[in-house]
Amino acid sequence: MASSLRREDVAKVAKLARLTLSEAELDEFTAQLGQVLEHANDIAALDLEGVVATAHPFGLINVVRADERRASLARDDVLAMAPDTQDGRFAVPRIMGEAP
Amino acid sequence: MTLRDGWEMVIGLEVHTELKTSTKMFCGCANEFGSEPNTNVCPVCLGLPGSLPVLNVRAVDLAMAIGFALHSTIGFSTFHRKNYFYPDMPKDFQISQYDLPINSGGYLDLPDGSRVTIERAHLEEDTGKSTHLGGSGRIHGADRSLVDYNRSGVPLVEIVSGPDIRSSAQARGYASELRGILIATGASDGRMEEGSMRIDANVSVRRPGDPLGTRCEIKNLNSLRSLHRAIDYEAARQVELVEGGAKVRQETRHWDEHLGETSTMRTKEEAEDYRYFREPDLVDLVPDTAWQERIRAGLGAMPAERRATLLARLTDPTPSQLDALEVVVDLGFDDLVLAAIDAGVEAPLALARAANELAAAIDDIANLTQDAFIATLTMEQGGELSATQAKTVLLELLAHAGDPRAIAAAKGFEQLSSDSLGETVAALITQYPDEWARFRDGDEKLAQFFIGQVMKLTKGQANGKAVIAELQSRR
Numbered sequence: 051m052a053s054s055l056r057r058e059d060v061a062k063v064a065k066l067a068r069l070t071l072s073e074a075e076l077d078e079f080t081a082q083l084g085q086v087l088e089h090a091n092d093i094a095a096l097d098l099e100g101v102v103a104t105a106h107p108f109g110l111i112n113v114v115r116a117d118e119r120r121a122s123l124a125r126d127d128v129l130a131m132a133p134d135t136q137d138g139r140f141a142v143p144r145i146m147g148e149a150p
Numbered sequence: 151m152t153l154r155d156g157w158e159m160v161i162g163l164e165v166h167t168e169l170k171t172s173t174k175m176f177c178g179c180a181n182e183f184g185s186e187p188n189t190n191v192c193p194v195c196l197g198l199p200g201s202l203p204v205l206n207v208r209a210v211d212l213a214m215a216i217g218f219a220l221h222s223t224i225g226f227s228t229f230h231r232k233n234y235f236y237p238d239m240p241k242d243f244q245i246s247q248y249d250l251p252i253n254s255g256g257y258l259d260l261p262d263g264s265r266v267t268i269e270r271a272h273l274e275e276d277t278g279k280s281t282h283l284g285g286s287g288r289i290h291g292a293d294r295s296l297v298d299y300n301r302s303g304v305p306l307v308e309i310v311s312g313p314d315i316r317s318s319a320q321a322r323g324y325a326s327e328l329r330g331i332l333i334a335t336g337a338s339d340g341r342m343e344e345g346s347m348r349i350d351a352n353v354s355v356r357r358p359g360d361p362l363g364t365r366c367e368i369k370n371l372n373s374l375r376s377l378h379r380a381i382d383y384e385a386a387r388q389v390e391l392v393e394g395g396a397k398v399r400q401e402t403r404h405w406d407e408h409l410g411e412t413s414t415m416r417t418k419e420e421a422e423d424y425r426y427f428r429e430p431d432l433v434d435l436v437p438d439t440a441w442q443e444r445i446r447a448g449l450g451a452m453p454a455e456r457r458a459t460l461l462a463r464l465t466d467p468t469p470s471q472l473d474a475l476e477v478v479v480d481l482g483f484d485d486l487v488l489a490a491i492d493a494g495v496e497a498p499l500a501l502a503r504a505a506n507e508l509a510a511a512i513d514d515i516a517n518l519t520q521d522a523f524i525a526t527l528t529m530e531q532g533g534e535l536s537a538t539q540a541k542t543v544l545l546e547l548l549a550h551a552g553d554p555r556a557i558a559a560a561k562g563f564e565q566l567s568s569d570s571l572g573e574t575v576a577a578l579i580t581q582y583p584d585e586w587a588r589f590r591d592g593d594e595k596l597a598q599f600f601i602g603q604v605m606k607l608t609k610g611q612a613n614g615k616a617v618i619a620e621l622q623s624r625r
Contacts, residue, residue: 066423068235105228110433117171117208120178122192129188138187139281139296142237 055084154393158358159385160365161315163377164350165328166308167338168276169212175275175305176203176245183344187298195303197241202431209305210252213273214437214445215335216307217253219452220268226436227252227272229429237297238277246274246308248426252435258311258331259454260323261476267312278302301345307337313352313362318381322374325349330453330480342373349377354398355388363388364398368405368412380405384412456484463488463497471498474505483508489520495527503527507541511548518547526554530613538610539563563611571604571612575620578603590625597621 060080064071071079125138134141153159171181177194193201217224230248251272258266278299309328315321329347332338339346349372354365368384371377383405388398403412451459456479464471478484483504490500503523508515526547530540535558546557578600579586589596600621604612 063425066233066425105428106430106433108433111436113205113433114207114210115178115204117173117206118178119173119180120192122179122190123196125186125188125191128191128196136296139298140188140237142295142297144282144294 055080055087153355153385154389156357157355157385157389159316159318159381160313160354160356160362161318161321161381162313162352162365163311163315163321163324164308164352165311165325166276166306166348166350167216167332167340168346169209169305169307169337170339171206171208171212171305173206173208174303175206175209175273176303177201179300179303181304182300183341183346185300187300190300191302195240196299197239203245203429205432205435206305209273210435210437211445212305212335212337213252213271213307214442215449216271216309216332216337217256218446218449219331219335220253220256220258220271220309222253222256222268222271224253224437224442226250226434228434229273229432230426231429232274232424232426234424236277237295238280238302240278240299240302244275244277245429245432247272252437258324258327260320260327261454261457262320262323264320264323266314266320266324269310269312271307271309274306274308276301276304276306313354318378318385321351321381322378325374325377326480327453333480333482334450334452334456345372348372351377351381351384353381353384353388355385355392363392364400366398366400366412367402369402369415371405376405376407379407379410380412383410387412453479460484460487460501463491464501465497471501474501477505477509481509481512483515486518486520486523490524490527493524493528495524495531499527499531503540503544507544508548511545514548517549517551518544519551522547522552522554529554529558533613533616533619534558535563536611536613571608571616571620574604574607574612575600575617575624578607579624589621 057076057080060076060083061071064076064079129135129138129140132140168181169175173179174181174190174195177192179190179192179195182190194203214224216222227247227250229245231243232246232248233243235242251270253271254269256268256271258268260266278297279301281296281298283294283296311324315324329338329340329342332347333340341347348370351368351371352365353368354363356363366384366388368380371380384403391398402415404415405412457475460475460479461467461472464475467475478487478501481504486508487497487500487504491497503526508518508523523544526535526540526543529535529543530537535543539558539561542561543554543557543563546552546561547554582599582603585596585599589600597618601612601614601617604617605614
């Protein structure tokens, strides 16, 4: 794949990640991320016919736990971490939309 | 409802079902409906820094059970992060499956004979529950929102159908049959009113034979009735738009049960970019053959097969008996009914008592033993109890358990012996000589008259067949 990361791609990713970038930062990160993506080209250039994709650096599969209960946290401790609470719940600013 | 001539609906459903595990998907907090808010939470399901998810094996078992029931291919699967900013997920992402779901493909056959394909049935975690305060109390106009994370991390399977459904009735039939399967596999309790099963409907309209139209997704339908109504409304709205020369805009819509309308929730312009990427804290899930076989071997019969088994025991079933049969299988009472039939109870009687009296007290069903059910119905069939009395005994059994004979005796039901029935009938013959004469002359309709009078005098405690026998013996 050709590294053709555009400035507007970086702006879009930043927006999705709720990051505010200055114009100078956009230039800087477009260049940096472009280099990272170019590295992927080295791999894309290899003949990988028949090679299974590496999904995880560990060779482990099927790591599971038994369906057994463990103690939860005390609610007072949990809510003490929040800036605002009401009726045993976390209080957050008005939500404009609905969850995706 | 059917659409205006020349139009057809195209519907695909996404059904989310909470899995009936003891704990959440990635931590040991209780998976429990109705707990005090934020009492079943820990660093993992609150997304606290440094916490790590570990997959619940039972969630995998149940997901595979669903896969087998839907004839899916079970295979190599991975977990992804679905990133979005919304307070119901404290991590700012939801762990889900993306390109490699645990169950791929499959189908579901409906009682009406149609087949709906299944695209996938994947594992994911549920979100927390938000309550919106202020304004109308609904999402729009709320001043602030309160969040309870008890549901955050509860295991879900999302079952995605192909766009094969062509009417709201078929959609309802699909959801209902799927619900039966989820209950039969033990994956879910199917309680839509508690949010255990929630449905999103993708709806579009087209002229038959045309390519697919632009679809709208209606979110979070939480009853079969809402599903049915929302689809009808939405399809009619789209037909009206297109016939009026406008275009359907692809968007997510909200169903308002009270207004009976869908409305725009958000358009799809910027959405749908969840920047999925592999969840680095979870390894691949590759259920081997032995694991898969263990799950397959543990599966009982699915609703379609159970309906067929029960149907085979009915002779010339009436429409209401067929309805009762569906209810009985739906509620899982078919084994009880079959046992009663095997014990000599007439099938229609067993079916009726299960579909009515038992269904009405489903939460107490654990109190009723198979033996007590059979004993009560046998007494009713043999004339020891009237229908009304048998129902009363069943209700008592359901409420407090116990021995049906003892309950009948305690309620004085057995006192209406043939002696007292004989006295009652004799008194009525004296009181209504003309009616008695006509009955004696062969007017069988008068039997009903006398049964009615006996029932009135005995407050329903007499047995209809016993009354007829008594009348015949005096004819």
